[in-house]
Amino acid sequence: DIVMTQSPSSLAVSAGETVTINCKSSQSLFGSVRQKNYLAWYQQKPGQSPKLLIYLASTRESGVPDRFIGSGSGTDFTLTISSVQAEDLANYYCQQYYDTPLTFGSGTKLEIK
Amino acid sequence: QVQLKESGPGLVQPSQTLSLTCTVSGFSLTSNSVHWVRQPPGKGLEWVGAIWSGGSTDYNSALKSRLSISRDTSKSQVFLKMNSLQTEDTAIYFCTRSPGSYWGQGTLVTVSS
Numbered sequence: 001d002i003v004m005t006q007s008p009s010s011l012a013v014s015a016g017e018t019v020t021i022n023c024k025s026s027q028s029l030f031g032s033v034r035q036k037n038y039l040a041w042y043q044q045k046p047g048q049s050p051k052l053l054i055y056l057a058s059t060r061e062s063g064v065p066d067r068f069i070g071s072g073s074g075t076d077f078t079l080t081i082s083s084v085q086a087e088d089l090a091n092y093y094c095q096q097y098y099d100t101p102l103t104f105g106s107g108t109k110l111e112i113k
Numbered sequence: 114q115v116q117l118k119e120s121g122p123g124l125v126q127p128s129q130t131l132s133l134t135c136t137v138s139g140f141s142l143t144s145n146s147v148h149w150v151r152q153p154p155g156k157g158l159e160w161v162g163a164i165w166s167g168g169s170t171d172y173n174s175a176l177k178s179r180l181s182i183s184r185d186t187s188k189s190q191v192f193l194k195m196n197s198l199q200t201e202d203t204a205i206y207f208c209t210r211s212p213g214s215y216w217g218q219g220t221l222v223t224v225s226s
Contacts, residue, residue: 001174040212040213042158042213049209049219050150050158050207050209051216052212052213052214055212055213061214093158095158097212100163100171101160101162101171101172101173102160103160104157104159104160107157
């Protein structure tokens with residue numbers, strides 16, 4: 001199974017700051033046929049279902065604010081949230097869908113100071 | 114519009130079998146895959162398994178010996194069956210349409226005598 005290592009497990013920032021969440025996979029998520037990385041980022045607010053933010057490592061889902069940026073390739077990926085807002089309070093998860101079984105990172109809890 | 118809704122018993126006794134149904138609308142099961150994801154209270158997301166558009170299935174490595182996912186395309190329903198339930202199977206169970214843009218609201222399953 002592909003292991004997804006996510007860091008940090010939690011962080012607290014003030015509104016307006018920039019946040020970086022890291023996700024490392026135990027093997028490359030780069031598919032040679034489509035030349036894409038099969039990595040997604042989800043946001044889960046308290047009491048809600050997860051929401052897809054980013055897929056193919058860097059493609060923003062429709063309606064997701066452009067302050068959410070996904071980057072990286074191969075085994076190392078980053079979710080950057082620029083100018084964090086109070087509404088961004090949530091848990092964030094990476095997920096690989098390069099191979100089955102699909103696997104999630106352990107999550108990052110974002111708190112707003 | 115696309116919708117998914119989980120249903121099933123809220124309480125299951127240890128060693129018994131869990132049966133959940135995901136009823137979908139707004140899309141065809143023969144053109145889309147449906148995944149099950151679970152989340153123990155206060156913990157992270159765990160991919161449980163999937164049934165692909167062609168009807169094949171894949172399962173979480175740790176659960177596959179106890180797990181079965183099937184579907185009834187005529188009723189737009191996907192089924193999850195997991196046997197030999199233990200307290201650690203207590204979780205919110207979500208169904209989601211790949212690639213994760215649409216999720217059900219989840220159903221809490223408590224394993225307790």
